[in-house]
Amino acid sequence: MYDERHVLVIFPHPDDEAYGVSGTIAGQIAKGTPVTYACLTLGEMGRNVGNPPIATRESLREIRKRELFEAAESMGLEDLRMLGYRDKTLEFLDDGVLKQLVLNLIDELNPSVVISFYPEHGVHPDHDATSAAVRDALAEIDSTKRPRFWGIAITKDDPEIEYSVKPFINQKISTIKAHDSQFGTMFREYEKRYLAGEQEVSERLENERFHVYSFDDE
Amino acid sequence: MKEIVKQDVQTIIDRYATKNVYLHLETTNGAYASHFDQSFFSASAYIRNASVTYKQGKIQGQGPYRVGLELEIGWIYAEGLTHYVINENDEFILMGLNYEGKIAVTLQLSEQPFQHN
Numbered sequence: 001m002y003d004e005r006h007v008l009v010i011f012p013h014p015d016d017e018a019y020g021v022s023g024t025i026a027g028q029i030a031k032g033t034p035v036t037y038a039c040l041t042l043g044e045m046g047r048n049v050g051n052p053p054i055a056t057r058e059s060l061r062e063i064r065k066r067e068l069f070e071a072a073e074s075m076g077l078e079d080l081r082m083l084g085y086r087d088k089t090l091e092f093l094d095d096g097v098l099k100q101l102v103l104n105l106i107d108e109l110n111p112s113v114v115i116s117f118y119p120e121h122g123v124h125p126d127h128d129a130t131s132a133a134v135r136d137a138l139a140e141i142d143s144t145k146r147p148r149f150w151g152i153a154i155t156k157d158d159p160e161i162e163y164s165v166k167p168f169i170n171q172k173i174s175t176i177k178a179h180d181s182q183f184g185t186m187f188r189e190y191e192k193r194y195l196a197g198e199q200e201v202s203e204r205l206e207n208e209r210f211h212v213y214s215f216d217d218e
Numbered sequence: 219m220k221e222i223v224k225q226d227v228q229t230i231i232d233r234y235a236t237k238n239v240y241l242h243l244e245t246t247n248g249a250y251a252s253h254f255d256q257s258f259f260s261a262s263a264y265i266r267n268a269s270v271t272y273k274q275g276k277i278q279g280q281g282p283y284r285v286g287l288e289l290e291i292g293w294i295y296a297e298g299l300t301h302y303v304i305n306e307n308d309e310f311i312l313m314g315l316n317y318e319g320k321i322a323v324t325l326q327l328s329e330q331p332f333q334h335n
Contacts, residue, residue, distance in 0.1 A: 045264075047248050051319030056219055056303060056311045057242065057326065061333065086334075088249075088264070124249040154253075 023165025074174035098133030118151025
């Protein structure tokens with residue numbers, strides 16, 4: 001775990017933080033680092049509604065909001081920002097809207113690192129719209145003052161940064177479990193494999209990985 | 219929310235006929251469909267809070283069901299519907315859940331606009 005001044009995490013959906021970053025968030029908070037998690041939507045267009053179904057298209061919003069609060073509590077996170085955009089619409093927003101939002105957050109919080117998805121490697125259009133906004137915002141900041149940009153990549157191998165979050169594995173598992181409507185069925189099975197000591201699962205859960213985004217002027 | 223009872227849904231469709239209602243209609247196969255299977259052609263569509271008035275409408279099929287609503291100058295149609303509810307906000311929600319229990323299609327009607335940011 002690195003020493004940071006302030007960690008700013010920006011994702012489009014409640015639960016985007018769970019598998020890849022919740023150990024880092026919990027760990028940084030345990031170290032006393034201020035952490036802000038800005039979540040752009042409430043994932044209200046998700047397809048998972050529990051099986052058997054516990055939600056409808058209309059109730060999913062409130063359910064996922066509650067789950068996000070519970071996830072924040074699991075990580076010890078106090079500065080949770082819900083930005084209120086609508087799921088699956090981010091790439092269609094007017095030019096510069098999200099970039100400005102990111103610039104405002106950076107201006108206010110002065111983070112030493114911003115964590116989001118890695119540009120163009122997020123698969124989901126909301127992921128890529130979010131990471132593009134982070135990239136474009138950071139590109140506007142003078143390179144001597146620019147926070148580092150760490151991205152989670154879904155379609156890119158060999159992350160430059162990888163470290164253990166094992167001391168915070170309980171918080172991480174609670175965070176994943178908090179998003180019950182999304183991960184419930186799947187994670188119950190996965191957790192069993194983890195508790196049974198399966199190597200591959202431990203490897204996945206106990207480590208977090210980031211690609212470092214490099215700007216042209218660096 | 220419960221599994222569709224055809225006659226109940228038909229009664230509700232009749233109740234909203236000729237009224238000005240707000241429509242939410244979507245189909246979705248998920249943003250990861252083509253990522254997990256490159257041969258899968260990902261396609262979906264979505265409209266929220268369209269203001270419509272239909273003359274009459276029907277539910278058809280043996281389950282999953284189809285619903286068609288006849289407008290003055292057009293049609294609204296959804297296929298693959300399995301579940302329905304009228305929720306606490308008096309919104310009529312029809313959903314189609316696929317074999318994994320995930321939303322594949324929704325058709326919703328309400329006299330008040332659906333939640334919007």
